[in-house]
Structures are given as C-alpha cells and as structure tokens.
Amino acid sequence: MVPADWIEHRRPDGEVLGWMCPDGEGFRVFDLLGRERTPGGAAGEPLEWLDAEELLEQLGIGYLADRWTLRQPDGAERPVRISEASPRGVVVVADEYGAASAVGADPERFALPFPVGDALAPR
Numbered sequence: 747m748v749p750a751d752w753i754e755h756r757r758p759d760g761e762v763l764g765w766m767c768p769d770g771e772g773f774r775v776f777d778l779l780g781r782e783r784t785p786g787g788a789a790g791e792p793l794e795w796l797d798a799e800e801l802l803e804q805l806g807i808g809y810l811a812d813r814w815t816l817r818q819p820d821g822a823e824r825p826v827r828i829s830e831a832s833p834r835g836v837v838v839v840a841d842e843y844g845a846a847s848a849v850g851a852d853p854e855r856f857a858l859p860f861p862v863g864d865a866l867a868p869r
Contacts, residue, residue: 748765748780751768752766752767752776753765753766755799755802761807762778763777763805763806764777764805766798766799769792772792773794773795773798774798775793775798775801775802776861777802778807779862779866780833780861780862785801810828811827811828812868813827814826814827814828814866814867814869815867815868816865816866817867818865824842825841825842826841826856826866827839829855834860836859836860836862836866837855839856840854841853
C-alpha cells in the first residue's frame, strides 16, 4: 500500500509514473515498484518539486519491460519479467530464454509485495 503522504505523479495521458514523498523542504522520488529513485537514495538530498517531477518523467515506465532477476528466499535466482505492478503488489513471470512471451506459454508466476525491496533486481 502506498503511504498516505506519497503524492502520485501522472504523465499527461493519465499513466502513473511514480510518487513524490515530502521530506523537509523537498521531496523523495519513488518508482512504480516502490523503490526510492532520489539521487543518492536515502542518504541523498531531497529534490525541489519540479526536479522531482522531472526525474519521474525521465524514468518513465519503460524499465517495467526490462528483464529482471528474482532472488528467491532459498538464494536461487530466476530471470523474470514484470507482469503487473501496482501498490497492491508486483507480479513477475519466469522468463528463461524469453519463454514468457512465447505464444501459448504459461510461465510460473511470483507475487511480490509493494515495495519490492531487494528480491527484484535489474539484469
């Protein structure tokens, strides 16, 4: 669930790009997976409102189509693609050898909490 103080930011067509969270005089930026994207992370300086909006615009949503690595509780790693991303949770599908996009494929699905934390990493 998105914290109550996070402010949703949408692009002109209405698509949600992420959130800005007030921090003192500035704002921290969070993407659609709930990961902080403020430069420098939690140790970085909060951004001005317009800079936070610009960062979310630059991030866009294209990263959701990338391949990711899922780190499972037993330490195993699986290549995955994001199937769904919302504040209710993130669903990824197994994508060994690009099989997730094959016609008729029924890839294994994994439900992750929001924010995703360290279980999901870019490839």
